[in-house]
Amino acid sequence: MAQKRKKISSPKIKQTYKNTAKDRLHAFWQVFSKEDEVLVIINADPDALATALAVKRLLRYRVKSVTIAHPNEIRRLNNQEMVKRLRIPLLRLKDVKTDAYSKKVMVDSQPDHLPCFEKIEIDAIIDHHPASCEWDVEFVDIRPDYGATASMAVEYLRAAGMKPSVALATALFYGLKVDTQNFEQKSVLADGISFRYLFNLANRDLVRKFELTDLRRSELKYFNIALAELKYSKGRYYSHVGRVRSPDVLVIVADFLNHVGGIDWVFVSGIHGEKLVVIFRSDGYRKSAGKLANKIFGALGSAGGHKGAARAEVPLKNLNLGDKEFTSDTLKRFIRRHI
């Protein structure tokens, strides 16, 4: 199949970028006709999911059908929660015959982002990632300065005079928050305007529920272990949780212990596969968790991070434990040698 990636300069692309929101909307609508069955292809994360829903809304009554497909398994619990609670209809790309769709739209991504995207012929791209080339695609709207594609989607909806439903507004609001990391990441004024617009329309309690959801019921037991194994000394918490299904839970436990007042350092470790994983948290005041992690574990495995947060992963065989079990005391000894 012909790939669409070409280094060409298409005047259409440049115009699309410079025009007003209304011009862009009409140019986008021009791509489609009543008989079209449209496939929206995304790499599923909140921003992409939200924008795909917005495209579905923009094309309602204008095409025969709109289907959303994604190649990736949605692993993050926050994102699973979003899909479940907003009842976002999704298909896996591998289960979809892409040729059966007359039009394909890619949002929050570009055809060279994943190998499985490259062989699909795309008719429209709406994205905020930097473009690696100029795409020879009928409609292209790429704005790399934007913090989220969701902000672009809001502009399309507003230009169309479509007030988003609570579900759509909630999705867009969450996508915008995630991609801008609550506006602590790069963004432009347009992101702020879209945020303010969605603020009154979104269900913010639901958004908070998405943000909070990062634990499985089966993982709560690690808190019991972490608290039972907890050692305290000189403003420092040490806890070894033992074998875990996913190292993510160690991060959650470490962040939880970091809520305690007067604690300068938190060290939480666990075993995942054949590796010891250690999570570091510090108050960041004249301390660097990243430097300490590297000093202790850099030579034994991989270690790094920032002032306040760091992580080390060390193959168990490099620890020379012999037949001794790794415990919170072992963790404490390892760290006290270097701190």
Ligand SMILES: [Mn+2]
């Ligand atoms: Mn995005």
